[in-house]
Amino acid sequence: xxxxxxxxxxxxxKLSTYTLLSIGVVEVLVGQLSDSVALSADGYDxxxxxxxxxxVWFGLRISRRAPDKKFHYGYFKxxxxxxxxxxxxxxxxxxxxxxxxxxxxxxxxxxxxxxxxLVTLVGAGSVSLHRAxxxxxxxxxxxxxxxxxxxYNSIKDGLASFIVFFSLLFSYLGFHQxxxxxxxxxxxxxxxxxxxxxKESSLVLVDACHCVDLIDEVKSIVEGKHKxxxxxxxxxRLGPYIAGELxxxxxxxxxxxxxxxLKIAVERDIRREINGMKMITITAYPYPTDSKQHQxx
Numbered sequence: 001x002x003x004x005x006x007x008x009x010x011x012x013x014k015l016s017t018y019t020l021l022s023i024g025v026v027e028v029l030v031g032q033l034s035d036s037v038a039l040s041a042d043g044y045d046x047x048x049x050x051x052x053x054x055x056v057w058f059g060l061r062i063s064r065r066a067p068d069k070k071f072h073y074g075y076f077k078x079x080x081x082x083x084x085x086x087x088x089x090x091x092x093x094x095x096x097x098x099x100x101x102x103x104x105x106x107x108x109x110x111x112x113x114x115x116x117x118l119v120t121l122v123g124a125g126s127v128s129l130h131r132a133x134x135x136x137x138x139x140x141x142x143x144x145x146x147x148x149x150x151x152y153n154s155i156k157d158g159l160a161s162f163i164v165f166f167s168l169l170f171s172y173l174g175f176h177q178x179x180x181x182x183x184x185x186x187x188x189x190x191x192x193x194x195x196x197x198x199k200e201s202s203l204v205l206v207d208a209c210h211c212v213d214l215i216d217e218v219k220s221i222v223e224g225k226h227k228x229x230x231x232x233x234x235x236x237r238l239g240p241y242i243a244g245e246l247x248x249x250x251x252x253x254x255x256x257x258x259x260x261x262l263k264i265a266v267e268r269d270i271r272r273e274i275n276g277m278k279m280i281t282i283t284a285y286p287y288p289t290d291s292k293q294h295q296x297x
Contacts, residue, residue: 009147012138013057016154019131020050023124023157034117036171037104038164038182041097042121045160045186046128048090048193049153053135055082056150059239076239076278080201087197094190101183108176117168125161128154149200153193160189204237211235214242214274221273222248226266231285241278246270252286259284 027043059079132154139148167182231247263282
């Protein structure tokens with residue numbers, strides 16, 4: 001990904017952070033004013049999504065730092081570690097919201113200033129969805145997994161605002177327990193996002209990579225364009241990027257110079273065809289003497 005793409009991705013992640021943070025502040029303040037558990041919960045949910053967008057922005061920014069004597073492969077996994085810590089904190093917030101919603105469920109109250117609360121939710125949901133689809137468009141354009149995840153969270157945040165809107169509307173119409181129900185639904189949203197974040201970040205931190213389609217795509221590029229046989233392949237995530245090790249069989253009669261040229265060409269095509277491929281290490285082996293493919297076609 002070039003510097004221009006980086007700047008565009010960083011800009012939308014940073015803008016999303018400020019937008020969601022502002023929405024969260026407004027929703028919590030109005031939630032306290034209207035004495036609504038659900039609206040306050042939606043505000044805390046927006047805070048959580050703002051942190052996730054910040055982590056994406058921070059991860060993209062810090063990934064520009066060059067490897068050093070301590071971090072030989074760079075700083076890419078800082079993003080995943082930050083996401084893991086944030087997700088654990090989100091679980092704690094969700095538990096507090098569930099407790100408050102339960103207290104409100106057994107002792108329901110009439111909302112104060114319900115119309116202000118309803119207008120706030122419509123505005124918050126609309127802005128969240130608008131910003132989410134902006135992020136989604138840019139994440140698709142640059143094939144950035146972390147930005148795509150942040151877009152999903154913003155979409156979820158917008159939908160949660162509209163769900164809370166209907167729960168407060170029913171509460172306004174006399175079904176006062178619906179405020180508590182809305183709070184519990186938002187807590188469920190937070191827990192689902194936290195679960196996904198903990199799962200995905202943990203897998204990256206232990207070098208797991210469920211990327212069968214990616215491996216098939218790399219194999220197709222290598223064997224289709226360069227007429228060599230793939231011996232083996234390993235992939236792993238580095239924050240928003242991918243790193244890999246590729247072993248190939250080549251004609252044993254090729255000179256060292258020709259083999260090196262082939263490896264450079266293979267690496268160039270892989271990185272050009274697959275967005276997010278940060279580094280690929282290629283090792284060449286001569287075809288086994290008993291192989292029928294000992295000559296390149």
